[in-house]
Amino acid sequence: MNLRQLFLQHVAQTSTAPLALEIVKAEGCTLYDASGREYIDLIGGISVANVGHRHPAVLEAVRAQLDAYLHVMVYGEFVQSPQVRYAEALVQTLPAPLRSVYFTNSGAEAVEGAMKLAKRVTGRTGIIAFQNSYHGSTQGALSIIGSEYWRNAYRPLLPGVQHLVYNDFASIDRITTDTACVVAETVQAEAGVLPPSREWLQALRARCTQTGTLLVLDEIQAGFGRTGRLWGFEHFDVVPDVLLLGKALGGGMPLGAFVASKELMDHFTDGPVLGHITTFGGHPVCCAAGLAAFSALQSEGMITDVARKAELFRTLLVHPAIRSVAHFGLWMAVRFESFDVCKAVIDRCIARGVLSDWFLFASDCLRISPPLTISEAEIEAAATIILESI
Numbered sequence: 001m002n003l004r005q006l007f008l009q010h011v012a013q014t015s016t017a018p019l020a021l022e023i024v025k026a027e028g029c030t031l032y033d034a035s036g037r038e039y040i041d042l043i044g045g046i047s048v049a050n051v052g053h054r055h056p057a058v059l060e061a062v063r064a065q066l067d068a069y070l071h072v073m074v075y076g077e078f079v080q081s082p083q084v085r086y087a088e089a090l091v092q093t094l095p096a097p098l099r100s101v102y103f104t105n106s107g108a109e110a111v112e113g114a115m116k117l118a119k120r121v122t123g124r125t126g127i128i129a130f131q132n133s134y135h136g137s138t139q140g141a142l143s144i145i146g147s148e149y150w151r152n153a154y155r156p157l158l159p160g161v162q163h164l165v166y167n168d169f170a171s172i173d174r175i176t177t178d179t180a181c182v183v184a185e186t187v188q189a190e191a192g193v194l195p196p197s198r199e200w201l202q203a204l205r206a207r208c209t210q211t212g213t214l215l216v217l218d219e220i221q222a223g224f225g226r227t228g229r230l231w232g233f234e235h236f237d238v239v240p241d242v243l244l245l246g247k248a249l250g251g252g253m254p255l256g257a258f259v260a261s262k263e264l265m266d267h268f269t270d271g272p273v274l275g276h277i278t279t280f281g282g283h284p285v286c287c288a289a290g291l292a293a294f295s296a297l298q299s300e301g302m303i304t305d306v307a308r309k310a311e312l313f314r315t316l317l318v319h320p321a322i323r324s325v326a327h328f329g330l331w332m333a334v335r336f337e338s339f340d341v342c343k344a345v346i347d348r349c350i351a352r353g354v355l356s357d358w359f360l361f362a363s364d365c366l367r368i369s370p371p372l373t374i375s376e377a378e379i380e381a382a383a384t385i386i387l388e389s390i
């Protein structure tokens, strides 16, 4: 059997039609397959490769950490400099009271930790999430996914979860003194890049404060410069009680985190002790990689260029078949008449050397979330191929 056949046979599958490209190398904004074909990467691992694939500083940090130590002890026991330095760097960019970072292996685990923290802090059990939101695949995260199609197959899930309409003022009244937390994406990703109005997010914040409910903002896709600012919530003048991070956090290595005040986070230390633990969360190699990527993101002007690059994409992507282009920073959903049209365009793009996909709750939209390092020439080449494919 060749590698593709072995992949289909022995690697668990998540769809009946995987892309099954055999990638042998990735560099910057380009992927290379086994037949020598190149692809401009408009997916970026779904907002993981914000600083580009294999950023030299990330590789150097990983190598240095490999020479020091790999895994030594479960999270929270030893003083491990990559964790400490990365937590310090993150909180330096965050407003008070976000001062304490709990590192996990993945985004979904950050979601789980945040929901546990909210229950523990408030003594309440109600959780509010939003329609068309995606927060991960574990049972807790799945309980708050904003689609009955995905929830229903796995019931029973967490009790006490309500799904409200995102960006809808009437929904906010459903948050009460029984609500432990509201979990919302700062910008709804899989709904097709949908930002809320500033007024709505501020009203949500105010209602959470009024009812003693924790506001948990999921920036697992929206964070790390994707929106044109380091953090998505900076656009709206709100500060969450808990911030969820993942994807680009690890610079290409697996890493998630939830960030809260030290006062809130200390609830995990007692009654019961070890309130939330992990063997591999905050792995030193992942933290070293993440810190290097985070430094490069800020020091190399990548975020400054987001608006200009996004504008270039938008001016180029004009065609009668394109119904709309939803966007927020270098993050776009190009809408077609139907899923079938969108899928046909994506397939042709891939055949011509541009990698894209669609969104979970907006399957008629083509995804644009490339590394923020994408060059103007690459944007022009990618847009030309998308238009040709249409």
Ligand SMILES: Cc1ncc(COP(=O)(O)O)c(C=O)c1O
Pocket: 046, 106, 107, 108, 109, 111, 134, 135, 136, 137, 185, 189, 218, 219, 220, 221, 246, 247, 256
């Ligand atoms: C907004 C959002 N939250 C949470 C997650 C879950 O992250 P992970 O796949 O690392 O568990 C994802 C993953 O796509 C996501 O996009």
